[in-house]
Amino acid sequence: MSLPCRTILHASGLFPRRLARVPRRTIAAHPLFVLHRGRSAPRTIAPRHKAGFTIVELVLALGLLMVFCAVFVPVLAAITRERRAAAQEQAALQHVANVLEDLTQRGYHELASGPPDVADLPAPVRSLLTEAEQALAIDTVADNPPVLRLTVSLRWRQPGNMWTRPVTLSAWVSAPAGGQP
Known part of the structure; x- marks a missing residue:
């Protein structure tokens, strides 16, 4: 069978x-x-598929997160330093331009008679610029016609206790024609 x-x-x-x-x-x-x-x-x-993460996957994810943070934090700190430096330089430039404009409007005879009083730093600029030093120089450039060169500069200390490169602006003021003020 x-x-x-x-x-x-x-x-x-x-x-x-x-x-x-x-x-x-x-x-x-x-x-x-x-x-x-x-x-x-x-x-x-059928093979069983387990839902969730394994410890190896979690360790890899945490490792990638730590690498990202290790790269991102210094970059963020550098960006913050650069923004602060740009804001300081902009405030210094604006203040020097305002002082120079005020001096040029005073006239030749007032400037030639002696160094004028220069306005102190405003509070917002003082808060941005640590230990700021302002300097004014008046030089005679020519005698006929008489011309003065005004130079205003401003420098301040950086966080590392180093002086910055000064922000400097210059302008020329001449005597009115015919000697009249």
């Missing part, structure tokens, strides 16, 4: 075999094989 042929698949579904005369009980009892008949699909053992 012969048994009908059956298709037998390995549990992974990768190795189909055709066996003859194998009793049904023997095949069904074996844990590595599954019977496949007609239209029914073979059973396969």
